[in-house]
Amino acid sequence: MSKQKLVQSITSKDQDFAQWYTDVCLKAELMDYSSVQGFIIYRPYGYAIWEQIQAYLNNKFKETGHENVYLPLVIPESLFQKEKDHIDGFAPETAIITTTGNDNLAERLIVRPTSEVLFAEHYAKIINSHRDLPKLYNQWCSVVRWEKTTRPFLRGKEFLWQEGHTAHATSEEAISETLQMLNIYDNLGKELLAIPFITGQKTEKEKFAGAVNTYTIEALMQDGKALQSGTSHYFGNDFAKAFNIVFQDENNQEKPVYQTSWGVTTRLIGAVIMVHGDDEGLVLPPHLAPIQVVAIPIQNQREEVINHLPKIEEVLKKTNLRYKIDNSTRRPGWKFSEYEMKGVPVRLEFGPRDIENGVVVLAKRNTREKITVKFEDLEKTLVKVINEVHQEMYEKALDHLNSNIRVAKTYDEFKEFLELGGYVKMSVHGEEAEDKVKEDTGATARVISEENLITKVCPVTGKDSNVTILFARAY
Amino acid sequence: MSKQKLVQSITSKDQDFAQWYTDVCLKAELMDYSSVQGFIIYRPYGYAIWEQIQAYLNNKFKETGHENVYLPLVIPESLFQKEKDHIDGFAPETAIITTTGNDNLAERLIVRPTSEVLFAEHYAKIINSHRDLPKLYNQWCSVVRWEKTTRPFLRGKEFLWQEGHTAHATSEEAISETLQMLNIYDNLGKELLAIPFITGQKTEKEKFAGAVNTYTIEALMQDGKALQSGTSHYFGNDFAKAFNIVFQDENNQEKPVYQTSWGVTTRLIGAVIMVHGDDEGLVLPPHLAPIQVVAIPIQNQREEVINHLPKIEEVLKKTNLRYKIDNSTRRPGWKFSEYEMKGVPVRLEFGPRDIENGVVVLAKRNTREKITVKFEDLEKTLVKVINEVHQEMYEKALDHLNSNIRVAKTYDEFKEFLELGGYVKMSVHGEEAEDKVKEDTGATARVISEENLITKVCPVTGKDSNVTILFARAY
Numbered sequence: 023m024s025k026q027k028l029v030q031s032i033t034s035k036d037q038d039f040a041q042w043y044t045d046v047c048l049k050a051e052l053m054d055y056s057s058v059q060g061f062i063i064y065r066p067y068g069y070a071i072w073e074q075i076q077a078y079l080n081n082k083f084k085e086t087g088h089e090n091v092y093l094p095l096v097i098p099e100s101l102f103q104k105e106k107d108h109i110d111g112f113a114p115e116t117a118i119i120t121t122t123g124n125d126n127l128a129e130r131l132i133v134r135p136t137s138e139v140l141f142a143e144h145y146a147k148i149i150n151s152h153r154d155l156p157k158l159y160n161q162w163c164s165v166v167r168w169e170k171t172t173r174p175f176l177r178g179k180e181f182l183w184q185e186g187h188t189a190h191a192t193s194e195e196a197i198s199e200t201l202q203m204l205n206i207y208d209n210l211g212k213e214l215l216a217i218p219f220i221t222g223q224k225t226e227k228e229k230f231a232g233a234v235n236t237y238t239i240e241a242l243m244q245d246g247k248a249l250q251s252g253t254s255h256y257f258g259n260d261f262a263k264a265f266n267i268v269f270q271d272e273n274n275q276e277k278p279v280y281q282t283s284w285g286v287t288t289r290l291i292g293a294v295i296m297v298h299g300d301d302e303g304l305v306l307p308p309h310l311a312p313i314q315v316v317a318i319p320i321q322n323q324r325e326e327v328i329n330h331l332p333k334i335e336e337v338l339k340k341t342n343l344r345y346k347i348d349n350s351t352r353r354p355g356w357k358f359s360e361y362e363m364k365g366v367p368v369r370l371e372f373g374p375r376d377i378e379n380g381v382v383v384l385a386k387r388n389t390r391e392k393i394t395v396k397f398e399d400l401e402k403t404l405v406k407v408i409n410e411v412h413q414e415m416y417e418k419a420l421d422h423l424n425s426n427i428r429v430a431k432t433y434d435e436f437k438e439f440l441e442l443g444g445y446v447k448m449s450v451h452g453e454e455a456e457d458k459v460k461e462d463t464g465a466t467a468r469v470i471s472e473e474n475l476i477t478k479v480c481p482v483t484g485k486d487s488n489v490t491i492l493f494a495r496a497y
Numbered sequence: 498m499s500k501q502k503l504v505q506s507i508t509s510k511d512q513d514f515a516q517w518y519t520d521v522c523l524k525a526e527l528m529d530y531s532s533v534q535g536f537i538i539y540r541p542y543g544y545a546i547w548e549q550i551q552a553y554l555n556n557k558f559k560e561t562g563h564e565n566v567y568l569p570l571v572i573p574e575s576l577f578q579k580e581k582d583h584i585d586g587f588a589p590e591t592a593i594i595t596t597t598g599n600d601n602l603a604e605r606l607i608v609r610p611t612s613e614v615l616f617a618e619h620y621a622k623i624i625n626s627h628r629d630l631p632k633l634y635n636q637w638c639s640v641v642r643w644e645k646t647t648r649p650f651l652r653g654k655e656f657l658w659q660e661g662h663t664a665h666a667t668s669e670e671a672i673s674e675t676l677q678m679l680n681i682y683d684n685l686g687k688e689l690l691a692i693p694f695i696t697g698q699k700t701e702k703e704k705f706a707g708a709v710n711t712y713t714i715e716a717l718m719q720d721g722k723a724l725q726s727g728t729s730h731y732f733g734n735d736f737a738k739a740f741n742i743v744f745q746d747e748n749n750q751e752k753p754v755y756q757t758s759w760g761v762t763t764r765l766i767g768a769v770i771m772v773h774g775d776d777e778g779l780v781l782p783p784h785l786a787p788i789q790v791v792a793i794p795i796q797n798q799r800e801e802v803i804n805h806l807p808k809i810e811e812v813l814k815k816t817n818l819r820y821k822i823d824n825s826t827r828r829p830g831w832k833f834s835e836y837e838m839k840g841v842p843v844r845l846e847f848g849p850r851d852i853e854n855g856v857v858v859l860a861k862r863n864t865r866e867k868i869t870v871k872f873e874d875l876e877k878t879l880v881k882v883i884n885e886v887h888q889e890m891y892e893k894a895l896d897h898l899n900s901n902i903r904v905a906k907t908y909d910e911f912k913e914f915l916e917l918g919g920y921v922k923m924s925v926h927g928e929e930a931e932d933k934v935k936e937d938t939g940a941t942a943r944v945i946s947e948e949n950l951i952t953k954v955c956p957v958t959g960k961d962s963n964v965t966i967l968f969a970r971a972y
Binding site: 054056057058061062063064065066069070072073089090091092093094095096098101112113114115116117118119120121122123124131133140143144147148159163164166168180182 | 529531532533536537538539540541544545547548564565566567568569570571573576587588589590591592593594595596597598599606608615618619622623634638639641643655657
């Protein structure tokens with residue numbers, strides 16, 4: 023694949039959003055397919071985005087007292103079956119090692135789809151006293167779930183994630199941990215991804231297998247569909263009882279611990295693509311971007327341009343931004359297209375005339391605006407523009423979200439609003455309404471609203487409303 | 498397990514080195530066993546050591562132009578079988594996914610024991626032109642090899658590692674890459690682990706399955722056994738031919754690429770334990786240590802001690818060292834034992850009398866020396882001592898290595914020297930001698946010596962010597 027092919031135009035997102043998405047994934051060189059359906063290759067540029075997310079979260083996890091660990095890839099089948107709700111949720115989609123090159127295994131081993139049971143077993147062993155609590159562990163790894171329909175980053179047979187698993191002496195402390203981590207994820211959206219999330223509790227039907235409560239961050243894509251982007255679970259002491267994770271409290275009473283788990287995945291890369299991207303390709307929020315500024319010299323064989331490069335680099339170094347100077351022999355136009363496709367937030371262009379005039383042209387990827395900057399103002403302008411671009415991208419996404427939350431008082435209204443995309447808020451009669459809405463429209467309960475009931479009677483079932491839900495079609 | 502139990506004394510290393518090693522692994526809380534034999538749990542303290550190694554290497558990899566990627570966990574069996582030497586080497590110890598919770602798989606999937614074939618397949622797809630070369634990729638992940646005998650960090654059914662895989666236009670460039678990475682590993686020993694490695698080429702018998710040449714870093718443990726601690730392989734274009742990884746050169750000629758791979762694993766943690774540890778537990782080289790300085794206030798309920806803590810912390814912050822102040826209610830003696838077990842390089846102690854005298858007591862873990870330091874000199878003393886301790890530990894290990902390399906001119910001498918531990922250098926008649934030495938003594942060829950032949954006749958076979966080898970018993 024030559025660079026020329028790389029920058030070929032992609033499908034317009036208005037024309038075919040799904041194809042546009044796949045085009046961006048491939049042409050921005052974020053990923054590639056492997057020979058096993060559902061297992062993708064994270065290419066350097068895609069993996070670098072994940073590393074930025076890791077760095078942000080590792081920092082927040084550490085600030086809040088969490089420690090990284092690594093537990094085994096495999097779970098003995100008997101261990102997996104100890105918590106009934108959990109096994110029911112995951113069993114169908116497990117991948118199972120049954121044999122080695124030499125011998126069949128005595129017990130089948132499940133490739134972890136998530137590690138609750140492994141942490142539970144370990145905690146049962148290392149927790150004895152109230153002095154051992156809390157345990158605040160996190161793990162970075164990949165997990166395997168045998169999904170039938172797969173899409174790059176959004177749903178795969180294997181994906182990368184972090185999974186936090188904590189154990190506490192009291193339910194209050196565990197619930198507070200669950201909400202603290204939800205808040206960290208919400209801030210990850212605000213500060214790094216430029217994505218405004220809707221946060222809140224999942225319904226009984228939509229919660230995690232084995233959890234008492236599941237909290238979620240939900241993002242709205244440009245096509246009007248919602249994307250669950252991370253979850254934080256409160257487990258009560260169900261796992262503790264199944265795995266006998268007990269501690270002696272200060273009065274020497276034996277008590278079960280209270281647990282949580284929480285995770286985000288490489289799906290966040292999918293969210294970034296679908297929230298910010300445009301018909302030129304990826305648009306990366308500047309604090310997330312592996313390359314924040316790309317500098318492209320025009321007529322770079324001319325002496326005055328060659329002489330100017332060290333000066334540009336000196337300024338770029340001072341900004342502490344992640345930058346790249348592309349001084350290759352390719353034509354500037356090809357470079358522009360490539361870095362636009364890759365969503366680099368800011369491009370600098372300068373040719374002989376700019377150098378003569380003491381200016382640099384700065385192009386913003388998000389608005390495609392061009393600004394002529396005096397060379398002596400470049401350093402402070404760059405820092406300012408990077409922050410501005412983040413703010414602009416966040417606000418644009420927030421506007422899109424806010425203008426796509428509608429309130430339905432009748433079922434017809436609900437269906438009509440659903441066609442417009444985004445969330446529809448409706449007060450309903452619990453699970454029965456959720457089932458019917460899903461069957462009729464394909465929409466699911468994304469999060470429980472904490473507001474008062476909108477209608478006393480459920481527009482779907484005609485029964486008493488008991489909960490207000492934000493519904494949406496979702497990935 | 499209460500803290501009291503944690504600091505119970507461990508087996509003496511002179512008495513039972515293997516048991517001492519296991520005791521340190523467990524009691525320094527580096528790891529724990531899981532319920533599947535050979536799969537260990539990397540506990541926070543052990544994982545933090547690995548994260549220091551990762552940070553060091555990621556930095557060096559980036560400086561030398563490498564990029565991180567992530568490829569699938571699984572390899573279709575048909576793909577695995579494409580390179581014959583490679584499959585022969587790994588097939589017996591592969592773990593194989595044959596089924597999911599729902600269905601048997603159409604094709605069996607091998608859990609990666611190493612990812613050469615996955616990189617080869619990907620490279621065949623993305624490399625087309627000389628402009629696409631070199632590709633310098635690295636991956637951090639875990640791999641699975643179904644080993645029968647396992648020991649924490651040294652040999653496991655699953656272990657963590659980095660695997661670099663590169664593709665080049667010429668053999669010269671690929672060989673130079675192989676040696677560059679070997680050099681980076683050698684420096685990792687010198688600069689971070691305080692371990693002097695013997696570096697060099699493996700014999701034909703000991704080289705990696707599918708490689709043309711394998712280079713190794715070998716460390717010498719305190720019990721006199723060698724430990725292969727990392728390898729760098731030159732593949733020529735065998736994989737390129739098997740997987741059709743070709744490129745158009747500048748004259749539009751189609752050519753196969755030349756490849757390398759190189760890796761180090763969590764085995765390095767085992768090397769650090771066995772090179773530096775003592776009967777009090779782990780002794781961590783200071784640049785590697787997750788906690789470089791621990792400060793332990795004595796009589797920490799007294800007001801003058803409480804008031805002094807912020808001043809100590811201010812100094813510690815200024816040093817930029819990784820520090821911990823343990824102000825818990827446990828008795829200082831317990832704390833001393835615990836941090837000694839965990840190998841924290843420097844301990845600070847200060848009680849009311851020290852505060853009155855304007856001093857702090859500094860204890861070095863490696864030599865167990867205590868130094869009284871004036872409070873105003875603490876910052877610069879700490880920085881100096883940290884560097885000194887690294888140097889002392891490296892030199893001690895180097896002395897041990899240098900005094901345990903012996904030259905044998907007869908087979909009897911060889912056997913006698915071997916009993917003393919360490920390496921024995923002998924000129925032999927290639928593979929035949931290697932086989933016989935292994936059968937007779939259990940020692941293996943660790944690395945080929947580049948020096949001249951010691952004896953013209955091989956003491957083992959009586960045939961002509963054609964190579965000088967460093968033999969040792971090894972892990």
